[in-house]
Amino acid sequence: MNVKDQAKLIIEKFPRNHEERDPFRVLIRTILSQRSRDENTDEAAERLFRAGYDNPEKLASAKPEELYDLIRPAGMFRQKARRIIEVSKEILKRFGGEVPDTLEDLVSLPGVGRKTANIVLYVSFGKPALAVDTHVHRISNRLGWVKTRVPEQTEIELMKILPEELWGPINGSMVEFGRNICLPRNPKCALCPLKEECPSANTKG
Numbered sequence: 001m002n003v004k005d006q007a008k009l010i011i012e013k014f015p016r017n018h019e020e021r022d023p024f025r026v027l028i029r030t031i032l033s034q035r036s037r038d039e040n041t042d043e044a045a046e047r048l049f050r051a052g053y054d055n056p057e058k059l060a061s062a063k064p065e066e067l068y069d070l071i072r073p074a075g076m077f078r079q080k081a082r083r084i085i086e087v088s089k090e091i092l093k094r095f096g097g098e099v100p101d102t103l104e105d106l107v108s109l110p111g112v113g114r115k116t117a118n119i120v121l122y123v124s125f126g127k128p129a130l131a132v133d134t135h136v137h138r139i140s141n142r143l144g145w146v147k148t149r150v151p152e153q154t155e156i157e158l159m160k161i162l163p164e165e166l167w168g169p170i171n172g173s174m175v176e177f178g179r180n181i182c183l184p185r186n187p188k189c190a191l192c193p194l195k196e197e198c199p200s201a202n203t204k205g
């Protein structure tokens with residue numbers, strides 16, 4: 001099976017649906033998700049948005065302390081509160097209150113890296129964008145698709161070998177796959193649909 005077919009298999013077996021597509025909410029949620037488990041991110045984002053902080057105007061005029069309790073479940077809540085306020089101010093000041101839809105503009109926002117920017121580009125704007133997080137980086141190397149040391153390199157290499165239509169969906173599906181089967185430690189190779197193809201498969205356990 002070639003790389004494209006392996007990627008399609010992962011996308012098919014580990015689908016991820018993005019219910020939230022509003023660019024501002026997706027951006028803020030992705031910032032909150034940094035080093036946070038999914039369920040904790042969901043709780044923090046929901047509390048924040050339910051309290052009315054779901055638009056740049058409201059968040060830009062907030063004081064960090066107002067947000068602490070709301071986003072505490074996501075961890076690093078002081079830093080994240082400052083970050084989402086700063087991002088909101090920049091969106092108002094430089095982009096007229098609209099989340100920008102280019103990689104260049106998105107990464108110019110404070111604390112927004114390529115991964116976050118690419119998630120927004122794909123989920124909210126439907127653009128071909130490849131978000132490489134720790135799961136995508138680890139699994140692509142285990143499967144022998146790439147031989148890279150850092151996610152930035154993985155992004156460049158994957159863009160060469162995967163067709164554009166798979167760039168967006170591969171992130172969410174790799175996250176699901178990485179959480180359930182290809183775990184960071186002790187991957188469950190015996191249950192993996194790619195165990196026959198994978199050079200890193202541990203078939204003893």
Ligand code: SF4
Nearest residue numbers: 182187189192198201
């Ligand atoms: S065989 Fe094991 S290491 Fe390879 S992709 Fe599957 S779970 Fe990961």
